Amino acid sequence: MYEPIRPVGPPPGAxxxxxxxxxxxxxxxxxxxxxxxxxxTAERLAGNGLSYSRFHTxxxxxxxxxxxxxxxxxxxxxxxxxxxxxxxxPGYTSVRPQSAAPLAEVLRxxxxxxxxxxxxxxxxxxxxxxxxxxxxxxxGGGGFEHFFGFLGGETNQFxxxxxxxxxxxxxxxxxxxEYHFTEDMTDRAIAWxxxxxxxxxxxPFFMYFxxxxxxxxxxxxxxWADRYRGQFDDGWDALxxxxxxxxxxxxxxxxxxxxxxxxAEIPAWQDMPDELKPVLARQMEVYAGFLEHTDHHIxxxxxxxxxxxxxxxxxxxxILGDNGxxxxxxxxxxxxxxxxxxxxxxxxxxxxxxxxxDLLGTPQAYxxxxxxxAHAMDTPYQWTKQVASHWGxxxxxxxxxxxxGISERGQVRHQFHHVIxxxxxxxxxxxxxxxxxxxxxEQDPLHGVSMRYSFDEGRAADxxxxxxxxxxxxxGIYHQGWTAVTKHATPWVAMxxxxxxxxxxxxxxAPGDWTQASDLAAQMPEKLGExxxxxxxxxxxxxxxxxxxxxxxxxxxKIAGRPELVSGRSQILYGGMGRLTESSVINLKNVSHAxxxxxxxxxxxxxxxxxxQGGAFGxxxxxLRADGTPAYCYNLMGxxxxxxxxxQPLAAGRRRLVMVFDYDGGGPGRGGTVTLTVDGQTAxxxxxxxxxxxxxxLDETCDVGHDTGSPVSDDYRAEDSAFxxxxxxxxxxxxxxxxxxxxxxDPQLRLSMALARQ
Numbered sequence: 001m002y003e004p005i006r007p008v009g010p011p012p013g014a015x016x017x018x019x020x021x022x023x024x025x026x027x028x029x030x031x032x033x034x035x036x037x038x039x040x041t042a043e044r045l046a047g048n049g050l051s052y053s054r055f056h057t058x059x060x061x062x063x064x065x066x067x068x069x070x071x072x073x074x075x076x077x078x079x080x081x082x083x084x085x086x087x088x089x090p091g092y093t094s095v096r097p098q099s100a101a102p103l104a105e106v107l108r109x110x111x112x113x114x115x116x117x118x119x120x121x122x123x124x125x126x127x128x129x130x131x132x133x134x135x136x137x138x139x140g141g142g143g144f145e146h147f148f149g150f151l152g153g154e155t156n157q158f159x160x161x162x163x164x165x166x167x168x169x170x171x172x173x174x175x176x177x178e179y180h181f182t183e184d185m186t187d188r189a190i191a192w193x194x195x196x197x198x199x200x201x202x203x204p205f206f207m208y209f210x211x212x213x214x215x216x217x218x219x220x221x222x223x224w225a226d227r228y229r230g231q232f233d234d235g236w237d238a239l240x241x242x243x244x245x246x247x248x249x250x251x252x253x254x255x256x257x258x259x260x261x262x263x264a265e266i267p268a269w270q271d272m273p274d275e276l277k278p279v280l281a282r283q284m285e286v287y288a289g290f291l292e293h294t295d296h297h298i299x300x301x302x303x304x305x306x307x308x309x310x311x312x313x314x315x316x317x318x319i320l321g322d323n324g325x326x327x328x329x330x331x332x333x334x335x336x337x338x339x340x341x342x343x344x345x346x347x348x349x350x351x352x353x354x355x356x357x358d359l360l361g362t363p364q365a366y367x368x369x370x371x372x373x374a375h376a377m378d379t380p381y382q383w384t385k386q387v388a389s390h391w392g393x394x395x396x397x398x399x400x401x402x403x404x405g406i407s408e409r410g411q412v413r414h415q416f417h418h419v420i421x422x423x424x425x426x427x428x429x430x431x432x433x434x435x436x437x438x439x440x441x442e443q444d445p446l447h448g449v450s451m452r453y454s455f456d457e458g459r460a461a462d463x464x465x466x467x468x469x470x471x472x473x474x475x476g477i478y479h480q481g482w483t484a485v486t487k488h489a490t491p492w493v494a495m496x497x498x499x500x501x502x503x504x505x506x507x508x509x510a511p512g513d514w515t516q517a518s519d520l521a522a523q524m525p526e527k528l529g530e531x532x533x534x535x536x537x538x539x540x541x542x543x544x545x546x547x548x549x550x551x552x553x554x555x556x557x558k559i560a561g562r563p564e565l566v567s568g569r570s571q572i573l574y575g576g577m578g579r580l581t582e583s584s585v586i587n588l589k590n591v592s593h594a595x596x597x598x599x600x601x602x603x604x605x606x607x608x609x610x611x612x613q614g615g616a617f618g619x620x621x622x623x624l625r626a627d628g629t630p631a632y633c634y635n636l637m638g639x640x641x642x643x644x645x646x647x648q649p650l651a652a653g654r655r656r657l658v659m660v661f662d663y664d665g666g667g668p669g670r671g672g673t674v675t676l677t678v679d680g681q682t683a684x685x686x687x688x689x690x691x692x693x694x695x696x697x698l699d700e701t702c703d704v705g706h707d708t709g710s711p712v713s714d715d716y717r718a719e720d721s722a723f724x725x726x727x728x729x730x731x732x733x734x735x736x737x738x739x740x741x742x743x744x745x746d747p748q749l750r751l752s753m754a755l756a757r758q
Contacts, residue, residue, distance in 0.1 A: 010432055017207070017314065017317075019207070022210075022320050023215040024216075024321060025325065026325030026374065026378035026379075028240075029397075030042055030320050030397055033051070036243065038295070051399055052398040053412055053414050055398035056396070057418075059388035062083060062121045063471065065121060065322060069142070070420075073542045075091035075544045081471075089548060094124045098438075099441055101438035101443060103423040105438065110432050111203060115207050116144040117189045117209050117210070118208075120149055120151055126563040129580060149185060157181045159179075178221070180221065182211050190301060193310075194308060214291050216337055216366070216367070216368040219361060235272075235372070237269045237270075241259070257514040267331060276332060279353045279357050279360075286361040290361070315402040316402065321396040324383070325374040326368070327385060329369050331492065333369045335360065336638050339639070341695050344637060383487065386472060388472075402455075408455075415451075419448075421448035421464060425451045429452060434446055477531050477532075484508050484528055485516070498549050506521055508521040570733040572729050575723075577703070580701050581702075582702075586732055586734065590742045592663040592735035596659075597622060597657045598728040598729050601654075602726075605649050605650070606624055606628060606650065607623075607625060608623060610622045613696060613702040614697045617635075618635055619697065622659055624723070626715075630657050642686065646683035647683075657678055662735075669692065669693035673686070
């Protein structure tokens with residue numbers, strides 16, 4: 001008699017797990033922690049659960065996420081920086097070692113159903129093309145049986161670049177049909193958990209729910225933004241005061257805590273131009289609506305769990321932000337952040353911004369709020385996202401909800417914790433040991449501690465007593481209440497050279513200084529030195545060293561030592577290829593080049609996109625208009641579109657359509673002449689007065705035979721852009737002997753663009 005087959009499963013009663021991670025939400029943004037943005041779902045969960053006032057992240061997206069998903073410090077799993085500036089230094093490769101199996105894989109191997117919805121930005125950039133490899137993708141080695149979301153640091157909420165597993169897909173409706181990514185991912189998460197409940201009710205689930213909100217672009221249906229009309233007209237300084245008072249009233253910060261001072265790099269509200277203030281206020285209204293809209297859809301997911309009777313035994317972590325609020329919108333904020341990325345921020349004058357105030361938050365904008373609002377969203381702390389030295393960059397509001405396992409309700413917990421504590425907590429409550437080996441590979445220990453001790457012991461002593469922080473040279477160390485920190489760089493301040501690490505000024509804060517308001521470095525140099533030594537010890541242990549703040553070199557893959565997916569001066573694409581990121585195709589910017597397409601035109605003619613790159617906020621497209629005439633459209637950062645088009649439709653048969661761009665030279669972003677030929681005969685000529693020097697889009701892609709996402713040209717809609725002929729191949733080629741001026745692009749722009757992907 002053979003033993004019956006028994007599926008592997010965790011111990012009886014193991015809870016479901018839902019980890020919700022929002023993006024770029026500061027400590028003082030959400031109402032649940034005293035902020036101005038209404039978050040009724042977070043408040044509901046906190047009222048029936050616990051709020052953690054000293055929960056920390058890594059100050060930047062990808063490092064935080066890899067730390068959360070593995071339970072290890074971010075440098076120890078190769079994510080000391082962003083994937084775009086990965087190097088061969090062990091702590092900065094962006095490659096997770098096999099000795100650090102992610103939590104989802106451990107749970108899956110122990111019988112959990114696993115699914116990820118939303119943002120994934122942990123895949124090394126040279127592995128994000130349709131050819132993989134896929135072992136770093138969520139459904140590859142990430143441990144998730146199902147993935148629906150996007151791979152980049154940000155996406156257009158109305159026209160996202162979506163994947164189902166490893167297969168690119170398009171949204172099922174358009175912005176005109178009221179599509180929004182947060183709603184879509186919530187619908188799919190609800191459908192997944194309902195199906196799991198119906199077909200495998202005894203199998204617990206692990207769901208990682210990570211909206212792109214509230215990362216830029218701040219996209220939200222305007223009725224949500226309009227709920228906040230007039231609420232921010234008195235500016236960010238007054239808002240900080242109100243938020244701090246509410247935080248103290250709620251017991252989130254102690255009554256004797258001090259509101260930190262605003263640094264000189266952040267302007268006072270009263271010093272901003274009067275003509276700009278209505279725009280600034282609207283930026284914050286849109287952001288607040290975006291956060292409330294996100295919380296609303298999370299509420300739909302929570303309601304769905306309650307409706308299928310699993311909410312009580314679901315351990316929910318609701319983490320409001322993967323770092324502090326983002327100051328990457330710079331001093332005035334931005335209507336289209338690609339203008340800043342490409343060195344054209346000067347175009348966003350107060351007059352320009354005021355003329356577009358009603359478009360903020362809509363599909364016609366790619367907007368970001370100003371530094372002052374980011375600082376206010378990080379109340380009561382200093383600094384913002386990217387600044388790993390101070391709590392403004394690393395402390396995030398967090399709610400834990402588990403009625404079946406937590407007896408106390410509506411209380412605040414003040415124990416120190418970090419995202420690396422999520423994995424050990426989940427394994428602890430599931431009754432699962434951390435494995436010695438996974439797939440035959442010996443595993444590194446988890447670096448975090450379980451938070452379970454604090455669930456019903458509000459006065460329990462901290463068990464996470466030491467934690468280092470480092471991003472881009474901004475670094476700090478926490479130990480038994482003390483913090484020693486040094487800010488090496490300011491996110492929004494361009495500088496040709498950063499100070500030497502040895503010249504950085506360290507600050508020291510005592511355990512009772514809740515907000516890091518009173519620097520004791522001068523009074524207690526010995527204590528400061530002790531903590532500096534501890535930082536170096538932790539840095540050696542977790543692959544933080546050598547510190548690396550290079551600007552130019554890290555953008556050169558050869559110098560940095562990371563692989564490149566494409567290189568050379570030419571590339572052939574074939575019909576049907578698509579979802580190719582800018583790193584997946586040769587760079588045609590700042591150089592003379594040609595795009596040559598071999599196509600077959602059926603009897604009766606053809607129309608549609610032959611090849612496109614980018615979208616409505618920057619890009620180019622070679623296509624046939626509805627009447628079959630050839631056209632080339634160049635979209636200059638959404639500011640101006642230039643179309644060069646022929647007058648005769650392409651005749652039936654095999655045709656060769658070529659666009660030749662003769663670059664003016666003299667530096668990046670210059671203009672040039674465009675010539676369209678059909679079978680060697682000139683069909684049209686035109687001129688571009690300027691071009692995009694650095695980046696078309698962080699999420700829109702290059703596609704052959706259609707234009708996914710938002711359309712480059714107003715001549716067609718993305719959903720109707722499919723080419724109706726046949727495409728044999730498309731050749732992208734840099735002109736022989738042409739001078740490429742890309743190396744002259746300001747390295748600070750390159751860095752700002754890369755960091756904004758987080």
